[in-house]
Amino acid sequence: MNGKGKQASHxxxxxxxxxxxxxxxxxxxxxxxxxxxxxxxxxxALFAWGWQLYWGIGVTGKRRPEFWALYITxxxxxxxxxxxGTLISAILRVMGAEWRRPVTxxxxxxxxFALLIGSMFPIIHLGxxxxxxxxxxxxxxxxxWPNYRSPLMWDFFAINxxxxxxxxxxxxxxxxxxxxxxxxxxxxxxxxxxxxxLGWRGTETQWHxxxxxxxxxxxxxxxxxxxxxxxxxxxxAMTLNPMWKSTIFGxxxxxxxxxxxxAALILAMAVLRRVLHLEAYLQHKHFSNLALLLLTMCxxxxxxTFAEYLTAWxxxxxxxxxxxxxxxxxxxxxxxxxxxxCCFVIPVPILAFRRLxxxxxxxxxxxxxxxxxxxxxxxxxxxxxxHPRLPYNWRGYRPTWVELSITAGTFAYFTLLYALxxxxxxxxxxxxxxxxxxxxxxxxAKSEAVPVIAx
Amino acid sequence: MTNRVHAIFDDxxxxxxxxxxxxxxxxxxxxxTMMSSEPYxxxxxxxxxxxxxxxxxxxxxxxxxxxxxxxxxxxFTAHSYPVVTGGMPLVPPFTTGIVMYxxxxxxxIFFALARMLWEARLLRxxxxxxxxxxxxxxxxxxxxxxxxxxxxxWRSILRNAGGxxxxxxxxxx
Numbered sequence: 192m193n194g195k196g197k198q199a200s201h202x203x204x205x206x207x208x209x210x211x212x213x214x215x216x217x218x219x220x221x222x223x224x225x226x227x228x229x230x231x232x233x234x235x236a237l238f239a240w241g242w243q244l245y246w247g248i249g250v251t252g253k254r255r256p257e258f259w260a261l262y263i264t265x266x267x268x269x270x271x272x273x274x275x276g277t278l279i280s281a282i283l284r285v286m287g288a289e290w291r292r293p294v295t296x297x298x299x300x301x302x303x304f305a306l307l308i309g310s311m312f313p314i315i316h317l318g319x320x321x322x323x324x325x326x327x328x329x330x331x332x333x334x335x336w337p338n339y340r341s342p343l344m345w346d347f348f349a350i351n352x353x354x355x356x357x358x359x360x361x362x363x364x365x366x367x368x369x370x371x372x373x374x375x376x377x378x379x380x381x382x383x384x385x386x387x388x389l390g391w392r393g394t395e396t397q398w399h400x401x402x403x404x405x406x407x408x409x410x411x412x413x414x415x416x417x418x419x420x421x422x423x424x425x426x427x428a429m430t431l432n433p434m435w436k437s438t439i440f441g442x443x444x445x446x447x448x449x450x451x452x453x454a455a456l457i458l459a460m461a462v463l464r465r466v467l468h469l470e471a472y473l474q475h476k477h478f479s480n481l482a483l484l485l486l487t488m489c490x491x492x493x494x495x496t497f498a499e500y501l502t503a504w505x506x507x508x509x510x511x512x513x514x515x516x517x518x519x520x521x522x523x524x525x526x527x528x529x530x531x532x533c534c535f536v537i538p539v540p541i542l543a544f545r546r547l548x549x550x551x552x553x554x555x556x557x558x559x560x561x562x563x564x565x566x567x568x569x570x571x572x573x574x575x576x577x578h579p580r581l582p583y584n585w586r587g588y589r590p591t592w593v594e595l596s597i598t599a600g601t602f603a604y605f606t607l608l609y610a611l612x613x614x615x616x617x618x619x620x621x622x623x624x625x626x627x628x629x630x631x632x633x634x635x636a637k638s639e640a641v642p643v644i645a646x
Numbered sequence: 647m648t649n650r651v652h653a654i655f656d657d658x659x660x661x662x663x664x665x666x667x668x669x670x671x672x673x674x675x676x677x678x679t680m681m682s683s684e685p686y687x688x689x690x691x692x693x694x695x696x697x698x699x700x701x702x703x704x705x706x707x708x709x710x711x712x713x714x715x716x717x718x719x720x721x722f723t724a725h726s727y728p729v730v731t732g733g734m735p736l737v738p739p740f741t742t743g744i745v746m747y748x749x750x751x752x753x754x755i756f757f758a759l760a761r762m763l764w765e766a767r768l769l770r771x772x773x774x775x776x777x778x779x780x781x782x783x784x785x786x787x788x789x790x791x792x793x794x795x796x797x798x799x800w801r802s803i804l805r806n807a808g809g810x811x812x813x814x815x816x817x818x819x
Contacts, residue, residue, distance in 0.1 A: 204785035338729075339720045340741045348716075348748035356755045363759075366768070371683055374783035389768040392778045397766040398685035403701050404762035408755065411705070415751045422744070622684045629684070 202471060207625060208375070211617045214467050215372055221466070222614060229607040236600020239593045240315060248318040252590045257576040261594040262316040265601060267568040268451070269309030270350070270423050271444070272561075275452030276302030277357040278416035279484075281409040290480055292627040293472045293619045297463060298456050299361040300618070304608040305455070306354045308601050313346070315597060342425040349415070349422040356412045363405050366391050367398075367622045420448040432575050433510040434503055443495040447564060450488035450534075454560035457481050459609065461554035463618055472619050475550060482553045485560070486542035493535050496567075513578040513585075522587060523574050526566050533563025650777055651793045651800045653809030654786040658686040661787040664807035668791055671803055677792035683782050704761035705754045712753020716746035779812050788812075 202210075243250050253260050276298035283291035314323040326347055327337070337344055370391035373384035391397060424444035427435040437443070457478060464473040500519075503511045518527045538556040541547045573588050590598075612618070655661040658680070665678050680686075724736040763769055782788050789809060791800045801811055 208783070337723065339724065339745055340738060345741075345744045345748075348745055352748040352752045352755075355752060359755055359759050363762070367683065371783050374780040385771060385774065389763070390770045390772070390774050391768065392774055393681045393683055393782055394679050395687070397768070398682075398687055400699060400701065400762050400766040402685065402687065403699055404758055407701060407705050407758050411751055411754050411758075415748070418744075418747060625684045 202628065204625065207621060208371070210469070210472070211619050211621050211624070212372060212375055214613060215615065215617055216375060218614065222610065225610050226607065229603040229610065232603030233600050233607055236597050236603070239596035239600070243315075243593050243597075244320060250591060250593050252588055252594060254586065254588075256579045256584050256586060257573060257588045259316075259572050259576055260588055261569075261590045261598055262312045264565070264569045264572045265598055266309055266312035266316070267423055267444075267572065268565050269305045269312070269601065270420060271448035271451045271564065271568070272455045273302045273305035273309060273353070273357070273452065274416055274420060274445070274448035275305070275456040276300065277353070277360050277412050278302075278449065279453065279456065281360070281412045281416070284405070284409045285413070289627055289630060290477060292623045293469075293474075294456070294460065294477055294481070295623065296361070296364070296616075296620045297460055297618055299357065300609060300612050301452070301455055301459060302357045303354070303361055304605055304612070306350065306357060307608070308605055310350050310354065311601075313343075342422060342429050345422045346426065349419045353412075353415050353419045356408065356415055360405070360408045360412055363401060363408065364620055364623065365616060366401065367393060368617045368620060371621055372617070417445055420444045427571065427575075433508070433578065433580070434499075434514045434575050435571075437499060437502075439495065439498060443499060446488060446491045446495055447567060450485070450492045451561060451564035453481060453485045453488060454557040454564070457485065457557040458554055458561065461550060461557075463613070464550070467613070467618070469619065472624065478550050478553050479548055482542045482548050482556075485553075485557070486539070489535060489538055489542065489560070510578075510580045513582070514574050517574045517578055518570055523570060527570060530563045530566040530570060533559040534567065535563075649793045649797065650790050651797050651804065652777075652779055652788060652790050652812040653801075653804035653807075654779060654781045654788050654812055655807075655809050656786065658682065658787050660808045661789050664789050664804050664809055667803050667807055668789075668800060671799065673791055673796070673800065679777070679790045681778065681782050681788040681790065683785060686787075699765060701758055701761045701765065705758040708757025709750045709754035711757070712749040712751065713746045715753065716749030717742060719749070720745050781812070 251260070251262075280291065280295040280298045284295070313326070314320050317323055326343070366388055369384050369388035370393065373381055373388050376384055421441035421444065424440040428437055428440035430436065460473050460478070460481075463469055500515065503515050517523050537559055541552050541556040577588055578585050653664065655664065661680050661682075665680060668678050669675055720742045721737050729736075767773070777790055779786075779788050789804060791804075793800050805811060
């Protein structure tokens with residue numbers, strides 16, 4: 192088993208500081224290569240967006256009746272991925288799961304970047320993107336008042352609440368580590384981290400208040416995270432369109448979001464572990480625990496998907512069946528069966544059998560799940576719009592190079608942001624990890640002290 | 647600049663022992679502080695530093711204020727420009743509830759953060775320059791005590807408790 196032999200208990204304070212602060216204090220050539228490659232793709236995506244702004248929304252494949260296509264697919268997908276971090280981290284923290292410690296920051300960073308990317312898409316989706324601020328609820332003199340009865344307005348509040356909460360939830364536990372980097376860095380970096388660490392000294396008061404605030408944030412952020420994807424699902428469910436108007440769309444979306452989020456987290460952890468040589472920190476047990484969580488979400492996702500399709504099929508309502516058959520045996524069926532294979536058929540045995548639950552295979556299954564969940568979002572958005580209730584409006588959808596470039600650009604943008612974050616901040620919470628080691632050795636000493644009753 | 651005596655210890659137990667001895671020798675509990683790069687809250691406290699937080703009350707107040715703001719935003723916007731809703735309510739409870747829900751969370755988060763920063767005395771860089779030692783980053787536990795004329799006594803107690811006295815607190819590199 193990869194990394195199984197390396198036990199965290201052999202780690203000294205000095206080595207932990209060296210290993211976890213190393214990527215922040217020193218830069219390898221691979222970092223620059225990654226930045227150059229992902230930066231180039233982002234630059235291309237920006238060009239594509241500029242092209243769209245100049246020539247208008249007609250350069251995309253969006254036509255009547257498919258007004259929501261790849262951009263809204265990406266919006267739903269990235270907001271879903273954002274459930275990887277803060278939600279999972281908060282749940283594990285509230286439950287007092289000790290193994291969470293090396294995982295939480297990797298996860299919380301995913302949330303912030305995925306939310307930033309996801310929330311860009313409603314703006315990219317707008318024909319006149321420069322008027323995006325009309326979405327914001329502020330009084331104005333144009334007699335254009337925000338409609339609080341619209342799910343799109345709820346999105347504005349939910350995403351902003353989640354993004355704000357996630358940023359703070361990421362930043363608070365980062366403060367002691369920023370102080371650690373401040374004490375180790377020199378020159379301008381020392382000045383920068385001195386400002387970022389807000390004057391942290393690690394007094395007992397500061398530790399106590401920090402832990403109190405983080406615990407409270409963890410409790411607040413869980414219902415906010417659940418509400419975000421529920422509200423995203425209501426963008427669809429509040430319409431009367433076939434296969435959208437569903438009472439279970441809220442929980443279905445939340446389950447899908449956590450499912451794709453955990454997959455993204457595992458994938459990110461596997462990459463970080465290999466690139467930054469974090470084998471002693473991101474161990475097999477972390478992947479194994481997350482894989483079991485992923486398996487649970489996989490089965491739940493399958494249950495919800497089955498329930499959705501079963502009720503549509505059983506109802507046999509003509510408008511719903513048109514969408515249903517387009518997915519199951521029509522033009523969208525290759526995507527549908529790829530989704531089923533990626534999200535269920537291939538990952539389940541990998542995640543379920545202990546012998547297969549190895550880090551490379553779990554990472555492979557997670558990558559497939561990310562692909563499958565993107566397809567799932569596409570299959571929710573596009574086939575319904577392509578088959579409106581009046582059949583003479585039916586039409587197929589084909590994305591253009593502009594949409595594909597922007598989509599590729601967001602994945603590169605995510606990589607770029609994550610790489611920059613890893614360069615600027617310790618990607619594993621140093622103090623939390625050390626605290627966990629201390630708890631581990633205390634528990635070990637306690638168990639050894641228990642007298643064994645002889646036969 | 648306040649006069650303080652600093653000593654670094656290898657472990658929190660020795661540091662706490664030194665703090666108890668300082669207080670027993672007459673130092674005010676409020677003048678004795680322990681600093682570390684990881685929390686040692688589970689091993690018991692010597693001073694009353696960790697008592698009396700008001701973060702939960704501020705969180706609650708923030709949540710209530712957020713909810714009120716959310717309601718106000720919907721109510722006053724809707725009534726400032728009453729669109730024709732065909733007899734439907736201008737401020738429907740379900741949809742208003744969603745905005746209030748998110749604003750409650752926002753309010754609670756902001757207030758918890760603000761109170762935490764205030765109580766932890768963060769956003770101030772001066773104490774780091776005057777009352778800290780970068781040795782903390784290497785795993786040491788720093789004990790700092792205010793020394794108005796008692797510097798020699800405190801030094802002796804800290805030394806006897808196993809502390810390594812630090813001449814100056816924060817050396818610029």
